Amino acid sequence: MTDLSTVKASLESRLAELKGRVERIEADLAEPHSADFAEQATEREDDDALEGQDALLGREITAIKAALGRIEDGSYGECTRCGEPVGEKRLEAYPEAALCISCARELEQR
Structure with missing residues (x-):
């Protein structure tokens, strides 16, 4: 069987990376839109894509946290x-x- 300490360290590293990406996405989403209408349309499309990425990252973060919980409780x-x-x-x-x-x-x- 795989060394659980190695798996745990890998999952924790991935979790930290994903949390950093989420923080950057949320910072981008919090930026105000341009006053230019055409530019606003592009920014809103970009925001939609970022929101989709944020949702995917959120699901992956949840899965990793659950896996870490299973390692801790012995059910991994x-x-x-x-x-x-x-x-x-x-x-x-x-x-x-x-x-x-x-x-x-x-x-x-x-």
Whole structure:
């Protein structure tokens, strides 16, 4: 099995990186718009894209925090849905995975 301290350090590093990106996005979104109407339209489109990125980052942050919680409580590597092992290769590729591949596929089909 993978060394959990290495996984934890990697997840914590990724979490810090994502939080920094969210802070930069939120700072960009807080900037006032230009007085020029045409420029405002472009800025609003940019804001929409930034808001979409912010939402994606928020979901990833939530998944990483949950994975760190599972490491702390000893359930890391167990599917949160069925209790079976998530799988070593899946966790290597996606360390914040909460579901085994079978449960993940089943939920995707819904």
